[in-house]
Amino acid sequence: MPTSAPWDSLWIDLSVATMDGATMDGMATGGADAYGAVADAAVGIKDGRIAFVGRRADLPDLPEALATEVHSGQGGWMTPGLIDCHTHLVYGGNRAREFEMRLNGATYEEIARAGGGILSTVTATRAAGEEALLAATLPRLDSLLAEGVTTVEVKSGYGLDTETETRMLCVARRLAQVRPVEVRTSFLGAHALPPEFKGDPDGYIDRLCAETLPAIAEAGLADAVDAFCEGIGFSVAQTRRVFETARRLGLPVKLHAEQLSNLGGAKLVAEFGGLSADHIEHLDEDGVAAMAAAGTVAVLLPGAFYALRETRMPPVDLLRRHGVPMALSTDNNPGTSPVCSLLLMLSMGCTFFRLTPAEALAGVTRHAARALGLSDRGVVAPGKRADLAVWRIEHPAELAYAIGLNPCMAVVNGGVARRP
Ligand code: NIG
Ligand code: FE
Numbered sequence: 001m002p003t004s005a006p007w008d009s010l011w012i013d014l015s016v017a018t019m020d021g022a023t024m025d026g027m028a029t030g031g032a033d034a035y036g037a038v039a040d041a042a043v044g045i046k047d048g049r050i051a052f053v054g055r056r057a058d059l060p061d062l063p064e065a066l067a068t069e070v071h072s073g074q075g076g077w078m079t080p081g082l083i084d085c086h087t088h089l090v091y092g093g094n095r096a097r098e099f100e101m102r103l104n105g106a107t108y109e110e111i112a113r114a115g116g117g118i119l120s121t122v123t124a125t126r127a128a129g130e131e132a133l134l135a136a137t138l139p140r141l142d143s144l145l146a147e148g149v150t151t152v153e154v155k156s157g158y159g160l161d162t163e164t165e166t167r168m169l170c171v172a173r174r175l176a177q178v179r180p181v182e183v184r185t186s187f188l189g190a191h192a193l194p195p196e197f198k199g200d201p202d203g204y205i206d207r208l209c210a211e212t213l214p215a216i217a218e219a220g221l222a223d224a225v226d227a228f229c230e231g232i233g234f235s236v237a238q239t240r241r242v243f244e245t246a247r248r249l250g251l252p253v254k255l256h257a258e259q260l261s262n263l264g265g266a267k268l269v270a271e272f273g274g275l276s277a278d279h280i281e282h283l284d285e286d287g288v289a290a291m292a293a294a295g296t297v298a299v300l301l302p303g304a305f306y307a308l309r310e311t312r313m314p315p316v317d318l319l320r321r322h323g324v325p326m327a328l329s330t331d332n333n334p335g336t337s338p339v340c341s342l343l344l345m346l347s348m349g350c351t352f353f354r355l356t357p358a359e360a361l362a363g364v365t366r367h368a369a370r371a372l373g374l375s376d377r378g379v380v381a382p383g384k385r386a387d388l389a390v391w392r393i394e395h396p397a398e399l400a401y402a403i404g405l406n407p408c409m410a411v412v413n414g415g416v417a418r419r420p
Contacts, residue, residue, distance in 0.1 A: 007044040007051050007067040008415060011388075014073025016041040017396045018053060019080055019365045020379040034358035035396050036379075043078060045386040048415035053380055071417060073390050076409060079361065079399075080378050081150025081387035083368035084342050086278050086299050088188075088333035090137045090171045091158045093124030095334045108308055108336060109260065112232045118158070118192040121334050125158035125168065133171045134178075140332060141175055143340035146420045148389030148408045152181055153329075153372055155226055157188030160204075162212040165189055169221035180413040182387070184372050186254065187216050190227035190234045190242045205238045209245040217249040224275060224373070228256040229265035236268055243272045252373055258282040259304070270294035276327065276371040281305065281312045288315060292322035297371040300355075300363065301331040302348035303339035316353050326355070327371040328363030346400035357400035388412040 018036035042059050044052035044067060052059075063070045098111055098120070111117045128136065144152060154172035159165035169185050176183040189208045197204035216222050225246035229239045233256065243253045253272050257265030259279035266277040266287035277283070277291055278299035291298060298319050304310075319326055328349045331337040339345065346360040355363065369378025377385045390410040391399065398407065408420045 005066055005068050007046045009045045009069040009071060009417065010063050010067035011043040011045075011071045011073055011078060011390070012041075012056055012063055014041055014076055014078050014390065015039045016043060016053060016078045016380050017361065018380040019362055020381045034356070035361065037396075041078070043380065043388070045412070045415045048386055050380060050382055050384050050386050053382060069417075071410070074392070074409070076390055076392045076407075077396055078380065078388055078390050079148070079396065080365040080380055081389050081411065081413070082148045082342050082364045083151040083372070083378060084144055084149050084329050084332075084364070085153050085276070085327050085368040085371040086301060086329035086331050087152055087154055088157060088331070089140050089152065089154045089175075090133055090156075090168045091121050091125050091334055092128035092133060092136060093121060093334065094338070095120060098335065109232055112192075115195075117335055119195065121158045122160055122192065122194065126161070126164050130167055130171055133167065134174060137171060137175065138179070140340050141179060141181065144330070144332075144342060145179060145181060145411070146408065147341060147343050147406055148391070148411055148420065149342055150181060150387035150389070150411065150413055151184065151369075151372070151374070151377060153184045153186060155186045155188040156216075156222075157191030157226075157228075160189065160192065160194035162215055165212055166216060166219065166221060169216060173221065180411070180416070180418055182413075184223045184374070185221060186224040186226040187213060187222035187251075188226040188228070189213060190239065192228065192233065201234065201238060205234070205241050209241055213242070213245050214249065217251060222251060224252045224254055226254050226256065229263055229268070230256065230260055231263075232260070236264055239265065239268060243268070243274075247272065254278065254371070258287065262287075266291055266296070270296045275373050278329075278331075279304065280314045281310060283315055283318075285315070285318055288318045288322050288324060291324050297325045297327050297367055299327045299329055299371050300349060300353055301329055301337065302345055302352050303337035304331045305352060306348060307336050307338070313353055316355065325367040325370055326359060326363050327367040328355070328360055329368065343399060343406065344403065347403050350400045357397040360400045361396060386412055386415040
């Protein structure tokens with residue numbers, strides 16, 4: 001085996017959807033270059049990074065001379081590894097009973113106001129130890145990883161006290177030690193009002209800003225700070241206080257905004273230069289313009305839209321017109337989106353929200369990376385992390401088209417290849 005080969009590994013016999021340099025125009029019209037496609041391609045990897053992307057015919061030497069490991073893509077397609085940029089993957093229990101209640105006519109808001117909803121998951125999560133939480137989370141994570149996910153964001157928000165929020169985020173960090181995945185964490189203490197602060201939301205935000213968030217930041221457990229700005233969540237004024245604390249601690253912000261009503265949360269997160277505004281079914285043009293000016297990504301969550309049987313769509317045309325990048329994610333959570341398939345979100349993003357398959361793929365690659373503030377991944381380009389997925393497909397639109405089929409044949413995490 002040659003030891004002087006310039007690259008550690010090389011992929012050949014495949015096409016590549018680089019998702020690099022794809023224009024919004026190209027994506028919206030589904031043009032041939034919307035995927036940044038390279039046919040008869042080769043991808044070289046060195047030290048966990050992409051060293052070469054191009055035509056196989058342009059390789060400077062024979063494959064065996066270029067890398068110690070040569071992999072065949074068997075005529076399929078390579079894409080960036082998928083990025084699930086909005087999940088609540090770590091929690092105890094489930095809410096199947098609430099699902100039955102909703103089918104019998106109760107609304108999500110009614111259940112929440114009656115003390116169920118998020119608070120029932122808070123009770124189950126507070127009761128679960130770290131090992132139990134980890135064991136409950138792994139099957140959900142494994143389902144995502146089998147479909148080519150290489151980076152996942154995980155939020156806290158089912159503890160609502162310093163101890164349990166910390167435990168949730170420790171479990172989230174541990175996921176990256178026990179599975180081949182990169183984890184980004186978001187502190188979502190302002191998710192719901194815990195029972196011990198009933199009637200005193202400002203008192204809860206006081207504690208969150210004075211104690212919980214500083215402790216989480218000090219322990220290095222959060223990469224970002226999120227909140228639920230909604231009638232059944234927290235007001236714009238309360239969310240602003242959370243964001244001011246985040247800013248003081250040097251943490252970027254993102255927000256569950258305009259999901260059930262239009263409170264102006266998107267404008268607020270844009271004012272703080274936030275990474276993303278998520279859900280946004282009720283977003284108006286003022287909010288879209290503010291996001292465009294701030295470079296805030298729109299994260300669309302069709303799983304929650306589907307499970308809540310919503311009819312109001314996020315303003316996709318406005319987002320396109322203002323050039324706001326759109327990401328797509330599972331929003332995996334026990335209440336509104338018990339979804340463990342990111343590929344299914346590509347299908348729903350196209351069918352419900354009228355994204356093109358190329359926009360949907362950009363939504364789980366380069367735009368999802370941006371929603372997490374990560375500039376080192378999400379495209380197949382020299383210098384980027386070698387996080388890649390290889391698919392048994394003839395055209396990348398198949399990823400959004402098929403339902404319940406997983407064509408993932410290989411995954412590369414930081415240069416290391418695995419079978420899903
Ligand atoms: O993203 N909207 C608030 N948070 C979650 C739902 C959480 C839950 O119901 O447990 C969401 O949809
Ligand atoms: Fe969410």
